[in-house]
Amino acid sequence: MSVHRDRQPTGFVADTISFSSVDGPGNRFVVFLQGCNFDCLACHNPQTIPGHGPVAGFHPQHTAVEELLHSIRRAAPFVSGITVSGGEATQQPEFLHALFAAVKADRDLGHLSCFVDSNGSCDLRVWDDLMPVMDGAMIDLKCLDPQIHQRTTGMDNGPVLASIRHLQDLGLLYEVRLLLIAGVNDETGLLQRTGEWLADVDQSMRVKIIGFRAHGARKSSLPLIEPSRDALNAAAETLRSVAPFDICVV
Ligand code: SF4
Incomplete structure (x- = not known):
């Protein structure tokens, strides 16, 4: 994909947080972009999905790269990098590239790592284009089973699986996340099948198992139930029985 960068694109930004320890390696400044191509039943940020607003007190803004750099500079002494999340970060690929390139080129920020937190459903050329300025990606695999994936997200999981493989090939896959x-x-x-598929990509892949939490999730037509801690640990054991993944359960 060829992207023209004569002008710096603005991002449609839902929110930022200056300090997070759960959005990638170390402590991170996080940018949440507005807009998502999925419509997940278990979404905790439904205000970022088109058609789910307006929400009181929620005001996404068109934001220039330089404006974000200003906020990142203030946070820089306390973080090791930035993560762009969503919504779906890859829905704004030009802005994503411009932001990461600007961070990398900045004398005071160039040491910060640049990560993407994504549902993985994008054209693979987005990753190729980001490669020179991106340090890693966390990808949510909502479900290996295509029917369950379609039912719970409204979308096909083919592009997600392709992104996981492609990022691994590029050396940019940091983590796969399974929301159970x-x-x-x-x-x-x-x-078990999910473990076998992941092991075929990388036997030592970093996998984060996340239990669905009802608190803060959108209202769903299906009753969504939180898995127990024992169930999450059992899921980790199932994956470990397939391959020596680097698994954490949260
Ligand atoms: S991909 Fe994330 S932000 Fe988008 S609908 Fe699903 S849970 Fe919500």
Whole structure:
């Protein structure tokens, strides 16, 4: 994909936080972009999905790269990098590239790592284009089973699986995240197949197992149930029985 960068694009930004310890390696400044191509039943940020606003007190802004750099400079002494999340970060690829390139080129910020937190559903050329300025990506695999994926996100998981493989080939896959919802995508056979698929990409992949939390999630037509801690640990064991993944459970 060829992107013209004569002008610095602005980003449609839902929010930023100056300090997070759960959005990639170390402590990070996080930018949440507005807009998402998924419509997940378990979404905790439904205000970022088109058609789910307006929400009181929520005001996404068109924001220039330089404006964000100003905020990042203030946070820089306390963080090791920035993460762009969403919504879906890759829906604004030109802005993503411009922001990362500006961070890398900045005398005071060039040491910060640049990560993307993504649902992985994008054209693979987005990753190729980001490669020179991006240090890694966390990808959510909502479900390996295409029907369950379609039912819970409204979208096909083919592009997600392709992104995981492609990022691994590029050396940019930092972590795959599995959000488990009790009775929806946590069946042992499915997890076993998921482990086999992931192991085919990388046997030592970093995998984060996240239990669905009802608090803060959108209202859903399906009753979504939180998995127990034991169920999450059992899921980790199922994956470990397949390959020596680097697994954390949260
Ligand atoms: S990909 Fe993330 S932001 Fe988009 S709908 Fe799903 S949970 Fe919400």
